Amino acid sequence: MPNFSNYLQRHYEQTPDKVSITLLFGGQPDHPVTFRELIHGASGYVQTYAQNGIQPGDVVLLILQHDINLLYAYYGAVLYGAIPSIMPFLTEKLLPERYRADLAALVSVTQPTAIVTYREFEPEVRAALKPGEDSVRAVIVSDQAEDPTPPDFASFGGLLRKPEDIVLLQHSSGTTGLQKGVALSHQAVINQLNNYGKAIRLTDADVFVSWLPLYHDMGLIACWLMPILMGYPLVLMSPFDWIRAPYRLLHAVSKYKGTLSWLPNFAYNFCAQKIRDRDLEGVDLSSWRAISNCSEPMRWDSHQTFYARFRTLGLRYEALTTCYAMAENVFAVTQGGIHAPVIYEDIDREILQTKKIAQVAQPGQIVVRMLGTGKPIFNTRVRIIDAKGHPLADRHVGEVAVQSDCMLTGYYHRPDATEKSFVDGWYLTGDFGYLVDGELYITGRKKDLIIVGGKNIYPQDLELLAYEVSGVHAGRASAFGVFNEAIGTEDVVMVAEVNMSDPVERQKIADGIRATVTRGSAVALRYVHLVSPPWLVKTSSGKTARSANREKFLKEMQAKGQMY
Amino acid sequence: MTDEITTTLASYIAAEILKQPTRIIKPDEPLLSSGLVDSFHLVDLSLFVENNFGVRIDDAELNASSFDNLNQLTTFIKDHQ
Numbered sequence: 001m002p003n004f005s006n007y008l009q010r011h012y013e014q015t016p017d018k019v020s021i022t023l024l025f026g027g028q029p030d031h032p033v034t035f036r037e038l039i040h041g042a043s044g045y046v047q048t049y050a051q052n053g054i055q056p057g058d059v060v061l062l063i064l065q066h067d068i069n070l071l072y073a074y075y076g077a078v079l080y081g082a083i084p085s086i087m088p089f090l091t092e093k094l095l096p097e098r099y100r101a102d103l104a105a106l107v108s109v110t111q112p113t114a115i116v117t118y119r120e121f122e123p124e125v126r127a128a129l130k131p132g133e134d135s136v137r138a139v140i141v142s143d144q145a146e147d148p149t150p151p152d153f154a155s156f157g158g159l160l161r162k163p164e165d166i167v168l169l170q171h172s173s174g175t176t177g178l179q180k181g182v183a184l185s186h187q188a189v190i191n192q193l194n195n196y197g198k199a200i201r202l203t204d205a206d207v208f209v210s211w212l213p214l215y216h217d218m219g220l221i222a223c224w225l226m227p228i229l230m231g232y233p234l235v236l237m238s239p240f241d242w243i244r245a246p247y248r249l250l251h252a253v254s255k256y257k258g259t260l261s262w263l264p265n266f267a268y269n270f271c272a273q274k275i276r277d278r279d280l281e282g283v284d285l286s287s288w289r290a291i292s293n294c295s296e297p298m299r300w301d302s303h304q305t306f307y308a309r310f311r312t313l314g315l316r317y318e319a320l321t322t323c324y325a326m327a328e329n330v331f332a333v334t335q336g337g338i339h340a341p342v343i344y345e346d347i348d349r350e351i352l353q354t355k356k357i358a359q360v361a362q363p364g365q366i367v368v369r370m371l372g373t374g375k376p377i378f379n380t381r382v383r384i385i386d387a388k389g390h391p392l393a394d395r396h397v398g399e400v401a402v403q404s405d406c407m408l409t410g411y412y413h414r415p416d417a418t419e420k421s422f423v424d425g426w427y428l429t430g431d432f433g434y435l436v437d438g439e440l441y442i443t444g445r446k447k448d449l450i451i452v453g454g455k456n457i458y459p460q461d462l463e464l465l466a467y468e469v470s471g472v473h474a475g476r477a478s479a480f481g482v483f484n485e486a487i488g489t490e491d492v493v494m495v496a497e498v499n500m501s502d503p504v505e506r507q508k509i510a511d512g513i514r515a516t517v518t519r520g521s522a523v524a525l526r527y528v529h530l531v532s533p534p535w536l537v538k539t540s541s542g543k544t545a546r547s548a549n550r551e552k553f554l555k556e557m558q559a560k561g562q563m564y
Numbered sequence: 565m566t567d568e569i570t571t572t573l574a575s576y577i578a579a580e581i582l583k584q585p586t587r588i589i590k591p592d593e594p595l596l597s598s599g600l601v602d603s604f605h606l607v608d609l610s611l612f613v614e615n616n617f618g619v620r621i622d623d624a625e626l627n628a629s630s631f632d633n634l635n636q637l638t639t640f641i642k643d644h645q
């Protein structure tokens with residue numbers, strides 16, 4: 001089986017002049033990069049890694065902005081045989097001290113030998129390190145990397161990597177997420193690309209267009225590794241440019257005749273609601289054949305909103321597709337809407353909640369409209385199990401378990417966490433769902449995870465931050481997500497018990513919680529709800545019962561006639 | 565005029581972004597660096613400014629380097645009027 005470097009070498013030798021990736025920048029000309037340029041740039045980094053004493057098999061953290069250096073440093077690490085892992089850089093929201101603490105914690109678990117970063121960010125990276133004590137032997141600043149140079153493939157360690165060797169690490173965000181790096185082998189990733197490529201019926205006419213961040217599986221696998229390794233053109237913009245000017249995605253599709261994109265559910269609402277008419281003049285979306293809704297709960301309404309807004313620009317309804325994915329399976333588990341139209345069904349809410357059975361509703365019943373995520377992609381099996389691990393019949397809700405030829409090798413340096421995730425060779429996803437004739441529907445989550453705009457947030461990280469605020473005692477705050485129909489994703493809510501009744505004091509605490517949580521996690525709270533004790537529901541072991549608190553909060557809001 | 569712009573912005577941010585209509589936002593209170601307003605809302609804010617104050621703003625003009633409080637945002641709007 002070929003490894004990553006074999007693919008790169010083949011493109012270099014067979015189609016050196018083909019544009020592999022076009023980088024888009026707000027207010028600057030587009031920057032096309034051919035395979036020749038890509039490999040030459042990556043070869044410069046191979047030399048840089050060698051000069052810095054990095055060994056094949058070592059982990060290299062990349063903390064870089066959206067520019068050519070990220071491309072060269074990443075594929076340079078691959079050709080060198082090192083293990084790249086892309087990390088977000090610090091934004092103005094997050095406290096520098098918190099970023100440093102997270103980075104230091106990541107370094108201690110992952111043991112990288114080098115960090116590649118950009119000039120302005122170097123002091124920030126160095127501030128997180130302990131020279132001589134931690135694993136990092138080199139901080140490489142991108143403007144000091146060797147210039148692009150023709151490759152000497154025979155000398156590249158990347159060509160000697162075996163299929164079972166780890167090729168990359170992927171981290172989830174936050175203090176908790178950073179502790180679990182998903183380690184993937186060459187074989188697992190290449191199997192996923194082949195399986196998924198077949199599931200979405202890739203052809204030579206395909207062009208990928210993306211704004212997704214590369215420290216997340218959807219961006220990294222579907223919109224970075226898949227097009228580049230498999231030789232399809234990729235048009236890539238920065239998530240920061242997209243969030244400020246979402247029309248840029250549509251312009252890119254129009255200009256480059258884009259065919260494939262992946263979006264978290266909120267992006268459908270965001271694009272539909274926040275693009276001005278004047279920014280849509282001349283835009284043609286008729287080339288778009290599959291826009292896969294993925295990485296957070298997907299809504300039929302979001303598809304309708306998106307379609308209604310852009311249909312006059314040539315958008316086809318069949319282009320709105322669905323996908324269920326996770327980093328532990330490299331990426332996709334299922335895909336809907338390619339081989340057959342996306343399915344939805346109206347389920348009886350009462351029966352779903354009380355009997356955990358997804359029964360199609362009779363007329364007049366209150367319904368939940370479920371969008372199918374599609375059927376498992378090739379070489380991937382899905383089953384639904386009960387709490388004891390026994391498989392359940394169709395339409396019975398249980399935990400989704402996955403088996404495939406593209407599973408993670410393990411959580412890096414965390415055999416304990418890896419072991420907990422598998423039962424009898426099946427990976428337990430922590431998501432609840434049901435099957436109908438092979439079609440998978442996702443109904444909820446087992447763990448108290450909040451997903452905002454496709455980003456996983458661990459509520460315990462936010463609660464720990466709230467406890468830092470004067471007036472909030474440890475164990476007396478609860479964070480959870482509440483779905484907001486208008487924006488198509490979850491709002492983050494923090495409920496905290498406080499003793500004082502003075503409104504000025506309470507406002508100060510509420511502001512303190514907002515500021516501390518945002519600056520400590522880069523997560524913006526939508527509601528800070530202060531309550532007087534005893535309000536919070538606790539489990540028998542004294543922990544915050546988040547789902548019970550969530551229900552209580554919703555009831556209070558409904559009673560007050562506020563939203564939800 | 566300046567006061568009117570600041571007041572309109574303050575009530576919009578309190579009601580629509582913070583979901584706390586009674587919340588008072590001081591003219592010099594940090595909005596972005598404090599986490600009160602995040603990047604998801606910058607597009608909303610620029611649409612609101614365009615629709616209410618008769619100015620045209622290029623994409624991405626409203627960001628952490630162009631304003632952080634109501635005073636600065638008001639000045640930004642007046643400069644564009």
